[in-house]
Amino acid sequence: MATTTTKIILAAALVATAGCAKKRPEVLPPAPGDGMTQPGTGMDNGGTTGGAVVPGSAEDFRQSVSSDTINFALDSYDIDPTARGILDSQATWLQQYPNVRVTLEGHADERGTREYNLALGDRRANSAKNYLAARGIDAGRITTISYGKERPIALGSDESSWAQNRRAVTVVLN
Incomplete structure (x- = not known):
C-alpha cells in the first residue's frame, strides 16, 4: 500500500512540475533601435515624431555629435586624439541633456578567444566611460x-x- 501511495505522489509531483515549465514567447521583443513606435508616445525608438527630431532623443544625439562610435588600435583601449574629439562632442551634448542616460558598448574584432575579446570590449567601454566622466x-x-x-x-x-x-559605441537610452 505504501509503495502505491508513493508512486501516486511521485506521479502527481512530476505532472505538477511539467506544467510549470517556462514556455518561449511566440513573438520576441524588437531589437534595440529597429524604428518601432514606443507605446503611448507616438515617438519611434530613434526619437522622431512625425519626422521632426525630438531634442534629447537618440536621433538628436546622432545628428548633433561628430560620431556615436570611437575606434581603437589592435589590442588597445587607449583613447587617441580622434576618439577624444568624438567623446568631447558627446560630452557637450550630454551636458545639455542631464537626464539622458547612455550605454557604452565595447566591441572587438574576431581575432582572439571569446573571453579575451569580452574583457577587451569591457576595457574599451569603461575607457570611454571614464573619459566622459572626466x-x-x-x-x-x-x-x-x-x-x-x-x-x-x-x-x-x-x-x-x-x-x-x-570600437565603443554610445547608445542613448530613451
Missing part, C-alpha cells in the same frame, strides 16, 4: 556592456574589417 558627465548616467566579437559591423577577415569592429 569631462563632467555623471558616471551614474553611463552603463557599459561588452559584446566582444559577437556583434561585428564589418563581416570580413581583413585589416579594414577588423579596424571597424574594434
Whole structure:
C-alpha cells in the first residue's frame, strides 16, 4: 500500500512540475533601435515624431555629435586624439541633456578567444566611460556592456574589417 501511495505522489509531483515549465514567447521583443513606435508616445525608438527630431532623443544625439562610435588600435583601449574629439562632442551634448542616460558598448574584432575579446570590449567601454566622466558627465548616467566579437559591423577577415569592429559605441537610452 505504501509503495502505491508513493508512486501516486511521485506521479502527481512530476505532472505538477511539467506544467510549470517556462514556455518561449511566440513573438520576441524588437531589437534595440529597429524604428518601432514606443507605446503611448507616438515617438519611434530613434526619437522622431512625425519626422521632426525630438531634442534629447537618440536621433538628436546622432545628428548633433561628430560620431556615436570611437575606434581603437589592435589590442588597445587607449583613447587617441580622434576618439577624444568624438567623446568631447558627446560630452557637450550630454551636458545639455542631464537626464539622458547612455550605454557604452565595447566591441572587438574576431581575432582572439571569446573571453579575451569580452574583457577587451569591457576595457574599451569603461575607457570611454571614464573619459566622459572626466569631462563632467555623471558616471551614474553611463552603463557599459561588452559584446566582444559577437556583434561585428564589418563581416570580413581583413585589416579594414577588423579596424571597424574594434570600437565603443554610445547608445542613448530613451
